[in-house]
Amino acid sequence: MEKRKLGSSDIEITPIIMGTWQAGKAMWVGIEDAETVKAIRSAFEAGITTIDTAEVYGKGHSEQIVAQALSDVRDRVVYATKVFANHLKYDQVIEACDRSLQNLKTDYIDLYQIHWPSGSFKSEFVPIEETMRALNDLKQQGKIRAIGVSNFSRAQIEEAAQYGRIDSLQPPYSLFWRKVEKDAMPYCVENNISILAYSPLAQGLLTGKFELGHEFPEGDNRRDNKLFKGENFVRAQAAIDKLRPIADRYNVSLANLAIAWLIAQPQTNAITGARHAKQIEENAIAAEVKLSPEDLAEIDAIGRTVTDPLENENLMWEWGG
Template sequence: MEKRSLGTSQIQITPIIMGTWQAGKRMWVGIEDSDTIKAMRAAFDAGITTFDTAEVYGEGHSEQILATALADVRDQVVYASKVFANHLKYDQVMEACDRSLKNLKTDYIDLYQIHWPSGSFNNPIVPIQETMSALNELKQQGKIRAIGVSNFSRSQLEEAAKYGRIDSLQPPYSLFWRGVEKDAMPYCVENNISIIAYSSLAQGLLTGKFKSGHKFEKGDNRADNKLFKGENYERAQQALSKLRPIAESHQCSLAQLALAWLIAQPQANAIAGARNAEQVAQNAQAAVVKLSSDELKEIDAIGRIVTEHLDDGAVMWEWNF
């Protein structure tokens, strides 16, 4: 798979990235470690060499599973992990990074990201200067190679960039969720900051496998996703029906079409999760789907059937913490 530079760093990432939230098991159902490990190896075998995780995914379990799956090829893969909003003070960042290094069984993390801005989920407010100071120190020590932020608005990204080089932004971004285009994307393009999109398949909605009236099992975080509710969900079904002929013309799946559209956007790369080896192999194939400029415009317009009716809230889920 063709690789791209991460921001201005020396790190090379694949445009399709394996996401590992589900590997942590918390807020997911029906996840088995053995299947996850097989999926991670299948991703590597299919040419995906970039893996995104976080300390909060199962309180380190996702990181540990990643290490189990890929320790023998560590020098050939890129690890991206994150420090959560409850660990943004200087000493907390340093300790969190050391825990992640231990979980990942490595002496460096390629990309280390602030998972949510200070104050998120009722956590204490910590000045971004303090958090960035810790991240810069970790970079100086060689424990991390690049700094990124996740779920930051343009103004928050600009503020963080005053205190050190930011090489990536990880926002929710898909054909059905496009707030970043109006907010931070122009700044990222101007400053060569890679966009690493999460929920790039709208948590599976863009695969087309969920039909009208679908109900999630108890404990599945998607039950709280705005896109799976009411009129948003019905509009998504309308859009998917219009996308199917385009996918068929390329002999690809709806998921592959959605990922191909996303990685064709400015600075954009797509994180895609997978429960098993078959799903991850399918995701990897999206990198070879080439869309014409006319097709990109048509897909863009179809996506707006959904996005033009969404509110301006930055969070995709209606969580009650």
Template structure:
């Protein structure tokens, strides 16, 4: 697949990025390290060069798995990780970064992102100026190459930019979850900030694999996903029936169609997780799919049959 430039940097990323939340195991069920490692290696072999993680994914376990799986090709990959909302004070940013460097077994992080704005999940309201000051210093020291934000509003991105260069924005974004389209994504497009969309397959809904009544274990965070709630899920099933013919005429799966739609948007890249090598390879194929304008327009209308009925709340889960 053809690589893209990350924001205003010289870093080259794949349009399909492997997400590794599941590699941390916490809030997921049925995850095996051995399969995760093989999935990461399969993703790399299939052309994915960018891997997204966070220190909060299993308290560093996801980062450690990346180190085990891809340590031998470190110079050929781009690692994006995140500092959580509870660690945004100046000194805590350094502590978190050094922990990530150790868990990743590397001496630099390509993209270091603020995972959630200060104040999220009961965290302290640290001024973004203080956090950005720490990120700027880490960049000067060569410990990170670029800085990004995740789960920010347009206004929060603008504020962060006052204190340093922001090269990426990570929102939840898919055909069935499009709150970021209103303001944040257009702003990023205008200001050369790469969008790294997480949950581009709506946590698996857009693969069509869950059937008429999705069921999850209590440990699986998807049970709290608003899209899986009955009032939304019935509309989703109808939409999937309409999407299937589009996938069929392009000779691709529903999941690949969902990823291809996301990356067809200018400046938008898709973070897709995988439990095993087969899923990773299938996701990678989406990076080379070019949808025609008619298919994109039709998908846009189908997606709105779901999104037009959602509550006006950009957070995807009922935590």
């Protein structure tokens, strides 16, 4: 799989990244460790050598599963993990990084990201200067290679960038959720900051597998996803029906079409999660799909029928940020 530079760093990432929120099990149901290990390994074998995780995913369990899957090929993979909003004081960042290093069974993290801005989820406010000082020190010590942020607005990235080099932004971004395009994307393009889009399939909605009236079980975070509710869901289903003929023209799945559209956007790479090996193997195919300018424009227009009514929504889920 062709690789891309991460921001202005010397790290090379794959345009499709393996996401491992589900590997932590918390906020998901029916996840088996053995299946997750197989899925991560299959991602590597399919050419996806960039893996994204976080300390908060199952309180380190996701990081441990990543290590279980990839420790023997550590020199051939890129690890990206995150420090949560409640660990942004100087000493907390250092301690969190050390825990992640231990969980990942490695002596360096390629990309270390602030998961949510300080103050999110009722966390204590910590000045970004203090957090960045810790991250810069970790970088100088060789414990991390690059610094990224996640769920930051343009204004928040600009402030963080005053205190050190930011090489990536990780926002929710898909054909059905496009807030980043109007806010942070222009700044990222101007400043060579890679966009690592999470939920690129709108948590599975863009696969076309969920019909109207679908109910997620208790404990599944998608119960709170606004895209699966009411008129949003109706509009999404109508858009999916319009996308199917385009996917058929390229002989690919709806998921591959959505991922291919996304990684064709400026600076953008897609973080795709998977419960099973087959899912990630299918996702990898999207890296080879080259959409024509006309089809990119048509897909864009179809997506806007879903996203335009959501213009004033800041969070994809109905829980506090």
